[in-house]
Amino acid sequence: MKMHRFEEIWLIFAVIIIIGSMVVTGYQTFALGMGPPSHKETIDPQKVDQTAPFDNPGVFENGENEYDVVMTLEAFNFNPGDIEVPVGSTVTFIMTSKDVVHGMQIVDTNVNAMILPGHIQTISQTFNEPGEYLVLCNEYCGVGHQLMSTTITVK
Ligand code: CUA
Structure with missing residues (x-):
């Protein structure tokens, strides 16, 4: 059976796109280290x-204008809450649930x-603008989810 010529061209084109996408994604993940973190830092959520x-x-305080915030999250609190840091601080949040x-x-x-729960999440942010920053839980976590918030005051 002979395949239609356009069908062949499009088939080859589709295979090139699929392989090309896999090469680009693979390069970003492994060579550029852009893959999602997984099993990097784990913790027993019971302990x-x-x-x-x-x-x-x-x-x-971890250095000049550098702070670490070690934070636990639980229904329906951020601990610590109501954080205060000076303007220009780089804050590294180290968090787990x-x-x-x-x-x-x-x-x-x-x-x-x-x-x-079971994973340690680390994220850094530099606060160059003074103000009161609202911190929200944006994953539905139970009946008190909408109450789960706190603030970071930068001054
Ligand atoms: Cu915690 Cu929603």
Whole structure:
């Protein structure tokens, strides 16, 4: 059986697109390290309170204008909440969940992370503009989900 000529051309074209996409995605994932983090840093979600650094959540000065925030999320709290840092600070948030999947979004920034039990999520943000930044949970986590928020004050 002879295949129609246009059918052949489009078939070859489609295979080239598929292979091309796989090559580009593979290059970005493995050569550029852009793959989603997985199994990099894990934690026993039952023992968050006993596992460093989450046994001592808080804001820690780490250098000039550099802070680490060790944060645990649970229904329906960010711990610590009501964080204050000076203008120009670079803050690295090191987070995990003690129960279910939560979100951590800082309004007016690009910070928007999913916080999963059993995983440690790390994300940095520099705060150059003073103000009060709203921090929201943006993953539905239960009846109190809409109440799960806090603030970061930059001054
Ligand atoms: Cu935590 Cu929604």
